[in-house]
Amino acid sequence: MRAAAQVAHTPVPSTAPRARRQHRPWTRRLRTAGWTIAGLALASIVWTLVVQTGRFPRELFPEVPQIIRAGHTLWVDGLLADDITASLQRAVVGFALGAFAGLGAAIVTATTAAGRNLLQPVLRLLAPIPTIGLVPLAILWFGLGESSKTLVIALGVFVPVWINSHAGLASTPEDYLQAARCLGASRAQTLARIILPEAAPDIVAGLRVGAAMAFVLIVVAEMTGTTAGIGYRIYQAQLFSQADRLIFCLLVLGAIGALCDLAIASITDPLTRWAREEH
Numbered sequence: 001m002r003a004a005a006q007v008a009h010t011p012v013p014s015t016a017p018r019a020r021r022q023h024r025p026w027t028r029r030l031r032t033a034g035w036t037i038a039g040l041a042l043a044s045i046v047w048t049l050v051v052q053t054g055r056f057p058r059e060l061f062p063e064v065p066q067i068i069r070a071g072h073t074l075w076v077d078g079l080l081a082d083d084i085t086a087s088l089q090r091a092v093v094g095f096a097l098g099a100f101a102g103l104g105a106a107i108v109t110a111t112t113a114a115g116r117n118l119l120q121p122v123l124r125l126l127a128p129i130p131t132i133g134l135v136p137l138a139i140l141w142f143g144l145g146e147s148s149k150t151l152v153i154a155l156g157v158f159v160p161v162w163i164n165s166h167a168g169l170a171s172t173p174e175d176y177l178q179a180a181r182c183l184g185a186s187r188a189q190t191l192a193r194i195i196l197p198e199a200a201p202d203i204v205a206g207l208r209v210g211a212a213m214a215f216v217l218i219v220v221a222e223m224t225g226t227t228a229g230i231g232y233r234i235y236q237a238q239l240f241s242q243a244d245r246l247i248f249c250l251l252v253l254g255a256i257g258a259l260c261d262l263a264i265a266s267i268t269d270p271l272t273r274w275a276r277e278e279h
Helices: 002-011 015-053 064-076 080-113 113-126 131-142 146-170 174-182 187-221 228-237 244-278
Strands: none
Touching: 015 064, 015 244, 064 244, 080 113, 080 146, 080 187, 080 228, 113 187, 131 187, 146 187, 146 228, 174 187, 187 228, 187 244, 228 244
16 A cells, blocks of 8 residues: 555656747747737837927827828828838848858958958958948949949948858867868868858847848938838938828838848747857
């Protein structure tokens, strides 16, 4: 009987922790969504309280319902969908070109002597130049068409991608490189299996900063030579003192940028998971 009682009171391994681990990502996403909604609600309340003080003109500080109505009008007229499509196309193309060029340049400057001695000093000299200052030069070279807009965005993306990627690639522990050489790994194998995985967190950080920069520059790129785009709509709203439209378009631009950042983080999560597990 005593043995039976001991067996009865022996804890049985439970699968509950495993189930919790499986549902934890969804729980985390729901919690993040909840906090995001709460933050937006709080911002709306603060904005409403500021407007209700009457110290600011309603034409420049519209109420939240007025901003929503302005966005609804843009959607019903079909302008908002066209603007989002045009801006996304320009941002994606510019981001892809800038990210590819930035990562390629980082590989050259971090892993080759020629790139480190010849290319890196030039890029360090050009990196501090504000991308916005290159807009007149891009228009002078390529006119007011899509090429100049793509170039401006690509240059803005290139700088953070190159800086972060170079820092990550150049900081690969020397012990790893020596071990690879001792095992007879070629330079391509060392790059693919050691250097790039080790630098993945820095590369991903550069891509996320570059994506944010793409949406910052889309406003500047679309101010001239276009009739569609979120940046164009913001510029037009400023010209005609339509603060409600301007604020709504800024919010849309921020939402698109945040969704793109989440997409990059989700896609690259398997590449950087090891770094989080170490900590």
